[in-house]
Amino acid sequence: MEEKAAILEALIFAAEAPFSVEKAAGIFSELSKPEIADLFRKLAGDYESRGGGIVLQEVAGGFRFQTRIEMAPWVGRLKNVRPASFSPSAMETLAIVAYRQPVIKAEIDKIRGVDTGGVLKGLLEKKLVRIVGRKDVPGKPIIYGTSKRFLEVFNLKDLSELPTLREMKDFRSSEEIEE
Amino acid sequence: MSYEIKLDVFEGPLDLLLYLIKKNEIDIYNIPVALITSQYLGYLDVIRSLNLDLAGEYLVMAATLTHIKSRMLLPVVSDGEDEEEKDDPRAELVKQLLEYQTYKDAAGLLSGRPLLERDVFKLGAPPDTPSDAVEKDDIPVEADLFELVEAFRRIMAGLEIGDALEFSAEKLSLAERINEIMEILSQDGQVSFSGLVAEKISRKRIVYTFLAVLELIKLRMATVCQSEPFGEIRLFLAVKEEGDSSVVEIAEA
Numbered sequence: 001m002e003e004k005a006a007i008l009e010a011l012i013f014a015a016e017a018p019f020s021v022e023k024a025a026g027i028f029s030e031l032s033k034p035e036i037a038d039l040f041r042k043l044a045g046d047y048e049s050r051g052g053g054i055v056l057q058e059v060a061g062g063f064r065f066q067t068r069i070e071m072a073p074w075v076g077r078l079k080n081v082r083p084a085s086f087s088p089s090a091m092e093t094l095a096i097v098a099y100r101q102p103v104i105k106a107e108i109d110k111i112r113g114v115d116t117g118g119v120l121k122g123l124l125e126k127k128l129v130r131i132v133g134r135k136d137v138p139g140k141p142i143i144y145g146t147s148k149r150f151l152e153v154f155n156l157k158d159l160s161e162l163p164t165l166r167e168m169k170d171f172r173s174s175e176e177i178e179e
Numbered sequence: 180m181s182y183e184i185k186l187d188v189f190e191g192p193l194d195l196l197l198y199l200i201k202k203n204e205i206d207i208y209n210i211p212v213a214l215i216t217s218q219y220l221g222y223l224d225v226i227r228s229l230n231l232d233l234a235g236e237y238l239v240m241a242a243t244l245t246h247i248k249s250r251m252l253l254p255v256v257s258d259g260e261d262e263e264e265k266d267d268p269r270a271e272l273v274k275q276l277l278e279y280q281t282y283k284d285a286a287g288l289l290s291g292r293p294l295l296e297r298d299v300f301k302l303g304a305p306p307d308t309p310s311d312a313v314e315k316d317d318i319p320v321e322a323d324l325f326e327l328v329e330a331f332r333r334i335m336a337g338l339e340i341g342d343a344l345e346f347s348a349e350k351l352s353l354a355e356r357i358n359e360i361m362e363i364l365s366q367d368g369q370v371s372f373s374g375l376v377a378e379k380i381s382r383k384r385i386v387y388t389f390l391a392v393l394e395l396i397k398l399r400m401a402t403v404c405q406s407e408p409f410g411e412i413r414l415f416l417a418v419k420e421e422g423d424s425s426v427v428e429i430a431e432a
Contacts, residue, residue: 013302057299066299075300089190091286099285111278114191114236122399153295163288165281 004031005039012043018062018152060151061158093119094128094150098162101145102132108144120144128153188323192240193279195222200276207276210269212251216244229328247272326405327372330412331389334376351383356391364401364416372403372412 011027012019024036031039040063044056053071056063067075086094093116096108108116123129132145146159156162189195199218200207223237250268293299363370372392376385392414395401405412 064301066295066301069293069298072298072300076297079296079300086290088286091290092190092282095282095285095289098289099282111275111282112191113193113240113275113279125399154289155293155295155299163285165285 004028005043008036008039009043012040012056012063013065015062015064018058018060018064020062023062057155058157059155060148064152087119089114089116089119090122094123094146097123097129097144098146098150098159099165102143103145104135104141104143106141188325192237193276194283195219195237196240196272197276197280197283207273210273212244212248212269216241216248219244229325243272326409327389327392327403327412329409330372331385334373334385335382351387353387353390353394356384356387357394360388360391360395360414361400361416364414369413369415372414375414 007028008024011024015023021033021037021040024040025031025033028036040056040058044058044063047054047056053068054065055068057066089112092112093108096111097103100107100111105116105120108120120129124131126149127147128150129144130147132143134140135143150156151158189198196215196219199205199215199222200210203214203218205211205215220241223241226237247268295301360370360375363375375388375392380388392401392403395414396403400417402415402417403412404415
């Protein structure tokens with residue numbers, strides 16, 4: 001492996017959060033951003049083709065090492081995890097925030113047909129949702145959006161990686177045809 | 180006191196309506212309002228018979244359905260404007276249902292993604308929970324309110340009250356019981372529901388335990404899991420790292 005790639009690998013390994021090209025460029029000034037991005041991708045490809053238990057994944061605007069998804073049953077045993085702790089109401093609310101952001105609580109309530117206050121509070125506490133600002137209408141309601149943590153937890157590079165709602169509608173109609 | 184009804188728990192009136200539409204294999208663009216309304220009201224009766232608090236939203240939807248039904252019964256007065264004639268009283272509701280369905284699907288897709296700390300794991304993740312926390316083949320699933328009610332009913336049924344008189348001068352407070360449970364949880368990380376009411380304890384204490392468990396779930400300080408239908412309900416500590424604040428301030432019950 002060439003030395004530059006090795007250095008980047010070490011940086012990603014030691015970084016606390018997903019390591020971005022920008023951050024790498026700040027440390028590794030000899031390389032341009034496109035060069036770094038190329039090396040990152042090459043590294044990710046190396047890990048992928050190696051077929052080991054670890055992959056280099058692009059999430060939340062950076063790269064991080066994580067276990068390969070197929071290893072989940074074993075690693076889960078080590079960590080003693082319980083299945084996901086997201087309730088259906090939390091997932092619905094999160095989906096609405098993710099797709100409709102910036103969004104205020106009243107909109108979410110209207111779509112779900114129920115009060116979302118408690119669920120939103122929980123999502124804020126889990127840092128999946130953040131307060132973006134206040135809307136300039138009477139009452140100055142809080143505007144919500146998804147956080148960087150949301151991208152990290154759901155393994156998304158950025159919000160554009162979310163399946164589009166149109167895709168979903170197609171998905172649903174094709175399902176109905178099958179039935 | 181006997182509960183015989185098994186009810187799916189819905190996320191709200193729209194969820195319930197979508198369920199009814201799916202169950203009856205109805206075309207969402209042509210909803211038979213009379214049928215759906217009567218089934219919807221039937222479900223509300225079930226919820227009421229369980230003495231559960233009925234969220235106001237359900238009642239609003241019941242009113243909306245009834246309103247649509249009555250509007251559909253009225254003859255359409257043609258005043259020459261075609262657009263007015265075609266105005267279907269159900270349109271608004273259908274739009275709302277479709278939109279809700281879209282986000283419900285989106286939520287499903289989101290849950291299907293590889294989740295951190297469930298499907299993939301990164302370096303420097305939180306430390307292991309005690310290794311004896313969950314037995315090997317005891318893979319928990321989420322238990323719902325009705326199972327908790329059922330468990331409570333079972334314990335009450337098993338309690339031999341007989342004709343013994345209770346001279347209980349024990350003073351109980353909900354906050355105290357919550358703190359006791361939190362203490363057990365912060366020590367062991369988990370406890371079974373029957374474990375909490377294992378010793379021969381009074382009816383009153385069981386009620387307080389049950390209320391405390393509900394309160395803890397509501398406060399998101401604990402989660403309940405159940406590995407199989409009618410299986411043991413386990414209580415887990417929800418927040419681990421901020422766990423030191425086991426003292427809860429709560430109004431005296």
